[in-house]
Amino acid sequence: MKKQIAIEVKNLFFKYDKEYILEDINLKIYENEYIAIIGPNGGGKTTFLKLLLGLLTPTKGSIKVYDKPPSRYKTSIGYLPQRVNFNLDMPISVKDIVLQGRLNSKKLFYEKEDYKKCDQILEKLDLKDLKERKISQLSGGQRQKILLARALVSEPKILILDEPTASIDIKGQKEIYKILKELELTKIVVSHDIKILFEGIDRVAYINRKLFMHENPNFGLKPAEGHFCEMELFDYLRKNSDV
């Protein structure tokens, strides 16, 4: 059976001022695929995600999400931003943050169904006890999980995560990877943490201004050998990418 294309990127270019951040990106992501995007800092990973989300507009080329421009499909995409420690002084509870995932342009007030979905996702991610807690009272890992709950509560068809394991401890990282592995939807994860290559992903994209897609996500390495250094991997990718 032919797999449905969830995201199609064609001849995409993006520049800030006069400098190109991304050049000639071509990519097809199929429904229910789990894609990791890795690459060096400043290589354009987060910019690429923001283009997929419609937060930035391409300089040239096109992006289609289920045949629509991202701006028309954005409410069906769940998003976990890179920065999770923002606005910590703000008086906002876990429940209020997760409910934001149920917002849309048509309704002014949350409905019973929204509260029910919120409770369900908090239960699923083992966060129910934190429901009424203020965001500033939580650890980095807990905040990360809460923003993941906010991304999932809308029941998205596509989940886009920017550095979901950044600045959290090993236990928290394992927990996030386990949750992601179990989710049945299209997942795109940007990560500087190459351990993700051993966490059940289908394909890996290496972005450093250009994008190189690798079909074999862990390059034939066994998980036990997954401690190789990031620079070595990037060297390997650079040499083995179809430039």
Added chain:
Amino acid sequence: MFETLTLFENSIVAVLLLCVAVSIIGSLMLINRYGYIAASIAHGSYGGIGLALYFGFSILLGTTLFAIFLALLLAIITYKNPQRKDTLIGVIWAVGMSIGIVFVDLTPGYNANLMSFLFGDILMVPKEDLVFMGVVDTLLIIFVVFFYNRLLAIAYDRDFAYLRGINVKFFHFLTLFLIALTVVMSIRSVGLILIIALFSIPPFIAERFTNSLKSMILLSGILCLIFCFTGLYLSYILNISATAAIILVSAVAFSISFIKAKR
């Protein structure tokens, strides 16, 4: 509605109406980090006072129109050019005030008491201002009740709110427009200079002791009432300026909350 009130009763009503606005707009200002923008509108709106005096129309009308103009200008600048916004906000602040000073100087035979606009007088709020304050308060209550979830989402994570289909740009403009109206309605009671202090201190204290925007707004309103009535009482027994007394009471509470938080 306000025709039969005495001067003292006027000031009580003015305090109540002021505290409603302070609690709503002050809280929104704080969670959106709009303090500097609001200060710019407050000080820049002195240009409207100068223009109204020079061209001979109502000061309330002149200040309102000028403050709205500045708010829209600031909304465009801060939305399109967030990296350079501090400099541009500062320019608008200074230019607005300078326009006011120049036109007051050019007004023939007018010996403007600048201090009355800078520091206000809560005991001398005219009845037309009370009506205006009532209208602004009504708009603010409608705004925050109906758009509460949107306002909270935008303040917490603007990109995520956009992805949920919320018109972030519209709410940015609308919030600054309402800040402008609130600044104008407060000028005669607390004055240009002290508006920001009263808009910042009660919400700042409330933010530390609450875990929702609703409770922050409510606690800010209660604190504002306590500061204002304590300040009014002190001004009466010590025979000092009511506005300055209110701000000093707020400042003492601010210091106590700050020290308490540090511990």
